[in-house]
Amino acid sequence: MGTNTMGRRIQLGLIGGGPGSVIGETHRIAARLDGHYDIVAAALSSNAERARQAAADLFIAPERAYASWRQMLDTEAARTDRIDAVAIMTPNDSHHAICMLALERGFHVICDKPLANDLAQARDIAARVKATQAEFCVTYCYSGFPMVRQARDMIRAGELGEIRQVHLQYVQSYLAHRDLPAGWRTEAGRAGSSLVLMDIGTHAFHLGAFVTGMDVMRLCADVGSAIPGRTIDDYVSALLRYENGARGSLWVTNAAAGSEHGLSFRVHGDKGGLEWHQEEPNRLIHRRQDAFEQIITRRLGPATSEGAQRSTRIAIGHPEGYLEAFANLYTEFAQRVAARMGGCPVDDSPTLFPGVSDGVKGLAFVAASVKSMATGGWQDVERV
């Protein structure tokens, strides 16, 4: 997955993702996998002792193990060997404050999704990104899978013809038990206006936009809970209308008992359709109107698209998974940052990794869905 001509790895600081955090471990593996980063600073926990121990486990120097993100951003900004970038994996309600300061201190930023707790916060961050010209990545990680990029490339190349129908699903069982798990997601307000929309709805929404290259203009949503008496949203189903008039629908829930991961898309154009399931990420089903169904895989022989190949480390049927997809965002971000820092030529094409505007669009989707539920009818999605 390439190298850079800075003569050194990018120096990365972590905010959040301490002991027991799944997403923290994911970000760290993603940073390590292709060898583009040294993780040299961290604010892993607001508990000083836990922060120190967790940093030691990562072989981070004690003086760069911080107990607060403010302290880390301020201290690192003053070091001569300061970090180049920060990766943020804290609860949603802290993203805005951390992003704003990190950008102000001159760091490039990788921020977990959703970008912020509401649309206004998201627009605020976007404005500062524009002002600082920093590199910014929102980890809508599923866009990093080779076969997702294959789908995007095929659609852009017109292999499906004009897109006519889109169907998105993200059907999980995380909240299927009547008793809610403890954690910030299920605390009032911390996850934003609607848990299911913020937590996984924005993933599905971004995936649809990423592969089709189209924005949703209007929607009519049924948002609520599948579990009687529950006050937190765990279900959304929506009718969608895309900018070109294409119709779509979406079924997202984290309360479908027995389900596993369940993220998928299915897109149809004039000439055929594509279907992809995250549980079997290395297969892309290509339904063709005038030929038999084709299974596109990362294999010897027939060529996958340029975007798929760039996102693949090994071939001949060796499966890659979620961590490699996540690492693709990190690696592409590293390449941009290294280019920006003078290491190698800047690639002028838009980034494949999701940027701040994708983050804003996610919050616009959440806002429109909530409004549609309140009014019982179709709503426009605010343009970004």
Added chain:
Amino acid sequence: MGTNTMGRRIQLGLIGGGPGSVIGETHRIAARLDGHYDIVAAALSSNAERARQAAADLFIAPERAYASWRQMLDTEAARTDRIDAVAIMTPNDSHHAICMLALERGFHVICDKPLANDLAQARDIAARVKATQAEFCVTYCYSGFPMVRQARDMIRAGELGEIRQVHLQYVQSYLAHRDLPAGWRTEAGRAGSSLVLMDIGTHAFHLGAFVTGMDVMRLCADVGSAIPGRTIDDYVSALLRYENGARGSLWVTNAAAGSEHGLSFRVHGDKGGLEWHQEEPNRLIHRRQDAFEQIITRRLGPATSEGAQRSTRIAIGHPEGYLEAFANLYTEFAQRVAARMGGCPVDDSPTLFPGVSDGVKGLAFVAASVKSMATGGWQDVERV
């Protein structure tokens, strides 16, 4: 698949389904498969010569090869060896007239779906069925699959807990080409108020009701065409609310290029979920909240439900298909008719085969969907 004690097969007359008709061949195979019927009369075409030749190909006696269904119903009613039942497989807009006369002449009736061209016609037929006490079957044939019945039995037995979410799909490519195929379906008015709703929407709707045992109370539908400029509906996506408060959604289209058959359901309750696809009908996916996913098949060893077993002819992994499912309706109808005619004890349990009220419900769904599209919001589904 049993026998009867009438000492003879049920004498069946066919209306429609002449040369080149796929559905005609399907009905005939369904009637023959288990040996419960003799096909002895037919009005296969309104062209007298074609009707005669088609009947001869079926080894029907020349004097019982009719060129009109009115003639057949009137003439057969007067014969001492008259037919016991008629099977109707004509275009939608003729169902009402044929059913009304067939019932009046004292025949039991098998009618292809949808029952009629609109809700008023359907209610009219239902009233006459009630008045005549005839046996009546609407061939929502997908309810005949063993694994569909397995799903229904499991849900009735509470194996999923209370049902919370339902998702129905019927995604075909029949009308994906810009040019519409010729035929009565695409002639204005002949298929009813909305082609996609009448032709395949009612199938998906019935399947959801059959397996869950629940009716849809309200819905919000997006009905129209996926192909710009087309005036015939080929797309419907809907948000559903069931009688117990469960949420559902539905995606039905015959214009998704590259698709094959595409009928499926996915249902989730408190304890787990079930998923079934018509293309692989002998597998029922059982997702369990506290155990691994299970694939229920018609095999040696573990027992399938009583309803599945009754609907299965062979086991040990030998696949059955669409024709066997269709034949299950014919065989169950034959058993009721034979019982009614004094052959064997009447089974008092509700029929497994879809009856006239299922037919009426289908048209109520169509009416509510069309109304929802016109108003842009939620509509009640008229109760049957």
Added chain:
Amino acid sequence: MGTNTMGRRIQLGLIGGGPGSVIGETHRIAARLDGHYDIVAAALSSNAERARQAAADLFIAPERAYASWRQMLDTEAARTDRIDAVAIMTPNDSHHAICMLALERGFHVICDKPLANDLAQARDIAARVKATQAEFCVTYCYSGFPMVRQARDMIRAGELGEIRQVHLQYVQSYLAHRDLPAGWRTEAGRAGSSLVLMDIGTHAFHLGAFVTGMDVMRLCADVGSAIPGRTIDDYVSALLRYENGARGSLWVTNAAAGSEHGLSFRVHGDKGGLEWHQEEPNRLIHRRQDAFEQIITRRLGPATSEGAQRSTRIAIGHPEGYLEAFANLYTEFAQRVAARMGGCPVDDSPTLFPGVSDGVKGLAFVAASVKSMATGGWQDVERV
């Protein structure tokens, strides 16, 4: 599935397959499905009362319900409305005697597999078929599936290039429990020299020959039991060498606990490979060396082969199964018999349904496998 110009259906007599017989019900459905036969005579059981009742259940006239196959063959031969053909579904050790008399009495014959109890008997039957010029079908029923015929047609057309590798499996669990089920199959001698080879091994062997069009010349087999202490063979694995030098292998067992049906083939030639599984019979996996994997199905749009289309009743993704495959043999046999009896033009091409020489080849495979096991090395397969 066509008609005939005899002006009547073929008159069929059944031998064996009485109450409780799965294979009996299968043959009867196969005979009825396409409407080419009237089942008018039967020797369903050697118990006179059971034979009478079983025949009555099939609406067979009492005077044609026979308690012995000899009586049936002799009596029917003398009737003016005599049966045209007999279908034999008795235990293996009776096939030879019944076939020989049926042929002598001038009937066309459908015989279940394996053709006989040993190679000598099989050759004896083949000689009489040749002498009488009767039509003869051995029900290697899996060759009736549309996708099996698609594979055969593709290979004959060179779409895989020269065939290089063949792998056959038939992995069941029927005898996986230590206690053997009762029945003639597990009685010494009645199933022939090796239960697993006779019962399912010959099916897998025929399937390989049918799709490749090639005979096995030599083999090295491991035959025995997977269950310690069992004297009946339930396992065979073999190395195969085909006439063109292609290599093959075979794994056949009815003692693999948990297995379902498990019949499959996988064939590779210079350009690609094909794989088919009986449990999902409507899909043929086509692996292509220079293109993505393709799933061949019976669908709208791309055309299946002539042999697949001839074997298909309904399309658009409606699955057909085992009974339709079995019925394909019956229907093709009916067309030959009708042609022979003057009804319609005789098709001079070799029959698609397996004939007596296929039956002989099956027994030659059994003989070579048993000999290989005894000697511990490679053996020639006797040529037919």
Added chain:
Amino acid sequence: MGTNTMGRRIQLGLIGGGPGSVIGETHRIAARLDGHYDIVAAALSSNAERARQAAADLFIAPERAYASWRQMLDTEAARTDRIDAVAIMTPNDSHHAICMLALERGFHVICDKPLANDLAQARDIAARVKATQAEFCVTYCYSGFPMVRQARDMIRAGELGEIRQVHLQYVQSYLAHRDLPAGWRTEAGRAGSSLVLMDIGTHAFHLGAFVTGMDVMRLCADVGSAIPGRTIDDYVSALLRYENGARGSLWVTNAAAGSEHGLSFRVHGDKGGLEWHQEEPNRLIHRRQDAFEQIITRRLGPATSEGAQRSTRIAIGHPEGYLEAFANLYTEFAQRVAARMGGCPVDDSPTLFPGVSDGVKGLAFVAASVKSMATGGWQDVERV
């Protein structure tokens, strides 16, 4: 994936795997993924300039970028900050010499498979491992998949009962084209006595031994080429007999046109069977004799085995792949080395990662197969 109490990462030197090497990139990612290693020295190419540039791309200090493995082993052995371990990914015919010197110089060793070019070399290395007490890993990487370990744990726990049947496959298309690709694998002698056996046969063989915990005692093999005129072996099919009397078979080829990766196992015991395919590594098919088929996955809810959990980084249906499996060996090796070097308590249980005796067994399998082909019959596999 844990940490260690050495207070630093393990210092690793690489031998082979330079520019363009797929296996080199795989080893490096595996070393980086969990953060247990610093790659600080390398002999990546025998071309000095290429070795220097490749090392620079990995941010290795110039003075530790070696142009020869002998130089690296000698020089590093003398450094105070010497490497702890070496990872060898050179052509097969160099493994013996490099392993012997690395062990002599006191390094722990990770060596790619097969261990050596013949059985004698392999035994030689094993003797030196025993003498030096070094940690030694042979990268039979497929044993690192969580679901492979799940299978192993289930079998050890008796969940399948006594194992009765084993079927192994590794069916690739790498050599399906008549023209052989260039490279050391296809140069006479460099890959050992039989390319297909050395290259992928040993993988399949180890996988069978790993999951069943049983050794093969005797075998009868058909080894050769599927491509006429080719002198390099690309096909092996074998009949196997395990130590407990269980029967097995194996089909391994790299010349099946159109195939992808194709490594799989299927194992049956008294109570059921397990099947796994490397292309879909996160699913383990569990066929149960008295219950429905179960799909075991790394998901929320039902617990996977201890071995599977230890080998999993993320759950909830997020797929892991080949690189994570490979990294599992590296991480487990790191934990042993760190323990040995005083960092944390030594785990006395046998290593999960394959050791030198697994490497020797692989060569014994190759030797027995070649001998069986020469004699045309069964051969004993030499015991290790």
